[in-house]
Each structure stands twice: as structure tokens, then as C-alpha cells.
Amino acid sequence: MAHQALLRVEDGARANDVVAEALGASRLAERDRAFVTELVYGTTRMRRACHFLVERFVVRPLDPPTLVALHLGAYQLHFLRTPAHAAVSATVEVAPRRSRGLVNAVLRRVAAAPVAWPDEATRLSYPDWIVERLVADLGAADASAALEHMNLTPSAAIRDDGYPQGVASQWVVDAVGARPGERVADLCAAPGGKASGLARSGATVYASDVDPARTTTAARLVRALEATSVLLAVADGRRPPWRPASLARVLVDAPCSGLGVLHRRPDARWRRRPEDVPRLVELQRQLLDAAVMLLAPGATLVYSVCTLTAEETLGIDGWLASAHPRLAALPPPGPPWRLHGRGALLLPQGAGTDGMALLRLRRAR
Ligand SMILES: C[S@@+](CC[C@H](N)C(=O)[O-])C[C@H]1O[C@@H](n2cnc3c(N)ncnc32)[C@H](O)[C@@H]1O
Structure with missing residues (x-):
């Protein structure tokens, strides 16, 4: 479900809409719903970072289903710290049949290789202009902390009248x-x-x-x-x-x-x-x-x-x-x-x- 949803996001759909739709049509248990949401939102937020993690080991251009599988795998390996065997095998299963060998090989290397981020914008997974703007406007330390915070799942708050409002x-x-x-x-x-x-x-x-x-x-x-x-x-x-x-x-x-x-x-x-x-x-x-x-x-x-x-x-x-x-x-x-x-x-x-x-x-x- 996460792979399908991410393919639609890659195609221009909004992550919030796609997840709401997919979960609405499913009968998943609460834990699995939370997991799908985490995978789709997390991989979307960290797309640039995930892409950096995998592109080091890819030489030819990739079709979207293969690319999305690699991003999804990299997200689990690096950001969710899912054990390598579990993340790799679960991701290989959803990759297109023709590229399963490649997805398996690339994700194994992602799991094993140390990471040297080229810059803050890649590490924190934002477009350059947002990082540059906030660094210029807030200073490097506050900007980095703000950007780190906005990579986390937002905390929920509920008003006394039951309306969810930050x-x-x-x-x-x-x-x-x-x-x-x-x-x-x-x-x-x-x-x-x-x-x-x-x-x-x-x-x-x-x-x-x-x-x-x-x-x-x-x-x-x-x-x-x-x-x-x-x-x-x-x-x-x-x-x-x-x-x-x-x-x-x-x-x-x-x-x-x-x-x-x-x-x-x-x-x-x-x-x-x-x-x-x-x-x-x-x-x-x-x-x-x-x-x-x-x-x-x-x-x-x-x-x-x-x-x-x-x-x-x-x-x-x-x-x-x-x-x-x-x-x-x-x-x-x-x-x-x-x-x-x-x-x-x-x-x-x-x-x-x-x-x-x-x-x-x-x-x-
Ligand atoms: C930050 S949101 C408002 C959120 C809202 N105050 C709340 O707490 O639920 C900004 C809103 O401005 C509206 N907006 C954009 N241009 C506008 C305009 N020219 N006149 C009035 N509203 C406008 C958008 O439709 C959007 O709903």
C-alpha cells in the first residue's frame, strides 16, 4: 500500500490525500495504518536524503516503480532503522519483477555503506532554497533545529471542545x-x-x-x-x-x-x-x-x-x-x-x- 501511494505522490498527488484515500478503502488494523502513514509521509519528507542514499549505487536511469521501491527501502534502513534483512526483503517483494535483483543489490549496499552527506540540505532533505532562506533569516543553528523538527511527526493537540488544533x-x-x-x-x-x-x-x-x-x-x-x-x-x-x-x-x-x-x-x-x-x-x-x-x-x-x-x-x-x-x-x-x-x-x-x-x-x- 505504501509503495502504491508513493508512486502516486511521485506522480504529483498530495501525500495527505493519497494516504487518506488508501486507508479509507482498507481494513488494516490500527498499527498497520500508522505504519503505512509513517512510510509514506516519511519517505516523502526524506525523499532527497533517500535519493542520495541510493543513487550512489545506481548507474542507469530507473523507472518510477523501481525508484520508489529504492526510496522506500532506504527510508526504512536509514531513518526507521529497520533490520536490514527485513527492510530489504519486504521492499524487494513490492518492486517490479524485472528490477528485484537490482533493488536487492542496491539496498544491501545502502545498509552496509557509511554515509557522508554532501551538505545540510541533502541530510535534512529540503530544497536548497528553503535551507538557504532559513539560515539567512534565523541563523544556522536555529534554522537547522527548525528543519530537523519539521522532519518529525507533528504532535497532536485537541481543544476542550474536541477540535484538533495545534x-x-x-x-x-x-x-x-x-x-x-x-x-x-x-x-x-x-x-x-x-x-x-x-x-x-x-x-x-x-x-x-x-x-x-x-x-x-x-x-x-x-x-x-x-x-x-x-x-x-x-x-x-x-x-x-x-x-x-x-x-x-x-x-x-x-x-x-x-x-x-x-x-x-x-x-x-x-x-x-x-x-x-x-x-x-x-x-x-x-x-x-x-x-x-x-x-x-x-x-x-x-x-x-x-x-x-x-x-x-x-x-x-x-x-x-x-x-x-x-x-x-x-x-x-x-x-x-x-x-x-x-x-x-x-x-x-x-x-x-x-x-x-x-x-x-x-x-x-
Ligand atoms: C492560514 S489559512 C487560514 C486558517 C484559518 N484561520 C484557521 O485557523 O483554520 C489562510 C486562508 O487564507 C485564505 N485566503 C487566501 N487569499 C485570500 C483572500 N484574498 N481573501 C481571504 N482569504 C484568503 C485561504 O483560502 C486560506 O483558507
């Missing part, structure tokens, strides 16, 4: 500080995690998102949680459907490069492109311009992103300071958050959470 996202909801009876907007609300969290304060939540399908998911969530104080709309956050200067708090949980949550989507690191960052920064600025228009006198604006790039955090902070100089910064949250411009940064390794950045500002009365 603690970093829960802290963002707390930072908004919504109070009973207040009108609070969430301009990028789907799939509804933070909006439904905000509603628990007793505030009325004006939630909107530009994506109809994702907003439908949010609507289902809101209904399941009986969060009746969430009003949902499909709307571009750059032109929000709410009255100007009418909200006590506005959250912009902006679309971002997601470089703080690469552990959640195993293939995201291979899909993201460096040119996404400036495009997203432009959108983040436009969303913030619109959010500022919604603030009532004395109201609070919260900007959050699940990424670690300086452009989308410090850069946005600097831009806000010049574009909206009358907004005053509010104190950032304390440890494990760290001071980051006028806002705060949460490194994923700091408390074993998602990586996140947060900035809180207030409009004068």
Missing part, C-alpha cells in the same frame, strides 16, 4: 483576546479553526474566506461545534463585506509560505517555490490594509502566519510601521515566543509546536 494556533486565538459581546473579524477564516476558537470567548465572529470549498468546510465545523455566534461569508479579504470601523478586533491569519508547518504536509517542501514569497507578501499587505479599515477606535489588529521567513514577518512589521504609523504595537506574548521586531516568533523546536509569527497592534481611541 497549540501554536490556540495561542494565536488567545492573543486576539476576544471578549464576550465583542464583534471580531477573521478575514482568512477557512477551515474555521481559529474562528470557532474565537467564538468560545462569547464574541460574535465575522468570519470570511475567499475559497468557497474551504469555507464550506468551515461551515461544517461551525455547525458540528454548534458555534452559533460565527457568521460565515465567502469574500475576498481585500474587500471585506463588513462595515468600516465597526470591529473591536480583526484577525488576519494570512496565507503564507508555510515554512513553519512543513511537518504537517510532507510534500509541501517540494511544492513551494521561492517566488511564492514576494507574491504572498503583496497579498498580506493588501489584506492588512483592508483589516485596518475595519478597526473601530481603540480596536486591536492581529496578524499571524505559520511561517518563519523574515519577509513575511519582520518585513510586514516594518511595512506596517510606515504604511500605518498610527497603529501602536501591543506587548507580544512571552516564552516560548521570542521577540521579533514589534511582534513575536515561535520556532517549532522551541516548544515542539508549529512554527508561527504574530504581531498585535492597536488603533488609537
Whole structure:
């Protein structure tokens, strides 16, 4: 099942979708389901590293089923530390008949040979640009630790109301500080995690998102949680459907490069492109311009992103300071958050959470 799933990922399908589909159609026991998930997610995350491990012993080009079998075998040998005889024989069995001899020979050599990684990006299995960007923005030590952390399976957290939400996202909801009876907007609300969290304060939540399908998911969530104080709309956050200067708090949980949550989507690191960052920064600025228009006198604006790039955090902070100089910064949250411009940064390794950045500002009365 893992081999089939990985072939589809290699072909461009999303690992999360492929695994959910394969497991949905299977009657595997719980342990085996977890094992399939680990194999597919792990091999996808560590694709570059696994490819390095095997390519040392391969001279001719390989067809996808053979290549995927080798990656899967290398993942078990090197990262799961599966005993060599077990990993090799189980992998040979799923390889195409014509290449079983080759898969067997290559994996035996992978099991026996010492590894000298050519560079950090190969060892940690990320594209060069992500490693270079985080090293430049965070420094080598913090970048390496963040990248290592995002190769681990994310920890699960469940809210009191049963909704699974990472603690970093829960802290963002707390930072908004919504109070009973207040009108609070969430301009990028789907799939509804933070909006439904905000509603628990007793505030009325004006939630909107530009994506109809994702907003439908949010609507289902809101209904399941009986969060009746969430009003949902499909709307571009750059032109929000709410009255100007009418909200006590506005959250912009902006679309971002997601470089703080690469552990959640195993293939995201291979899909993201460096040119996404400036495009997203432009959108983040436009969303913030619109959010500022919604603030009532004395109201609070919260900007959050699940990424670690300086452009989308410090850069946005600097831009806000010049574009909206009358907004005053509010104190950032304390440890494990760290001071980051006028806002705060949460490194994923700091408390074993998602990586996140947060900035809180207030409009004068
Ligand atoms: C980080 S996610 C929001 C997650 C959500 N706040 C939660 O906690 O469940 C960013 C969202 O921004 C939405 N988005 C992208 N461009 C947008 C736009 N121009 N206006 C409003 N929403 C937008 C995406 O559809 C996506 O759902």
C-alpha cells in the first residue's frame, strides 16, 4: 500500500490525500495504518536524503516503480532503522519483477555503506532554497533545529471542545483576546479553526474566506461545534463585506509560505517555490490594509502566519510601521515566543509546536 501511494505522490498527488484515500478503502488494523502513514509521509519528507542514499549505487536511469521501491527501502534502513534483512526483503517483494535483483543489490549496499552527506540540505532533505532562506533569516543553528523538527511527526493537540488544533494556533486565538459581546473579524477564516476558537470567548465572529470549498468546510465545523455566534461569508479579504470601523478586533491569519508547518504536509517542501514569497507578501499587505479599515477606535489588529521567513514577518512589521504609523504595537506574548521586531516568533523546536509569527497592534481611541 505504501509503495502504491508513493508512486502516486511521485506522480504529483498530495501525500495527505493519497494516504487518506488508501486507508479509507482498507481494513488494516490500527498499527498497520500508522505504519503505512509513517512510510509514506516519511519517505516523502526524506525523499532527497533517500535519493542520495541510493543513487550512489545506481548507474542507469530507473523507472518510477523501481525508484520508489529504492526510496522506500532506504527510508526504512536509514531513518526507521529497520533490520536490514527485513527492510530489504519486504521492499524487494513490492518492486517490479524485472528490477528485484537490482533493488536487492542496491539496498544491501545502502545498509552496509557509511554515509557522508554532501551538505545540510541533502541530510535534512529540503530544497536548497528553503535551507538557504532559513539560515539567512534565523541563523544556522536555529534554522537547522527548525528543519530537523519539521522532519518529525507533528504532535497532536485537541481543544476542550474536541477540535484538533495545534497549540501554536490556540495561542494565536488567545492573543486576539476576544471578549464576550465583542464583534471580531477573521478575514482568512477557512477551515474555521481559529474562528470557532474565537467564538468560545462569547464574541460574535465575522468570519470570511475567499475559497468557497474551504469555507464550506468551515461551515461544517461551525455547525458540528454548534458555534452559533460565527457568521460565515465567502469574500475576498481585500474587500471585506463588513462595515468600516465597526470591529473591536480583526484577525488576519494570512496565507503564507508555510515554512513553519512543513511537518504537517510532507510534500509541501517540494511544492513551494521561492517566488511564492514576494507574491504572498503583496497579498498580506493588501489584506492588512483592508483589516485596518475595519478597526473601530481603540480596536486591536492581529496578524499571524505559520511561517518563519523574515519577509513575511519582520518585513510586514516594518511595512506596517510606515504604511500605518498610527497603529501602536501591543506587548507580544512571552516564552516560548521570542521577540521579533514589534511582534513575536515561535520556532517549532522551541516548544515542539508549529512554527508561527504574530504581531498585535492597536488603533488609537
Ligand atoms: C492560514 S489559512 C487560514 C486558517 C484559518 N484561520 C484557521 O485557523 O483554520 C489562510 C486562508 O487564507 C485564505 N485566503 C487566501 N487569499 C485570500 C483572500 N484574498 N481573501 C481571504 N482569504 C484568503 C485561504 O483560502 C486560506 O483558507
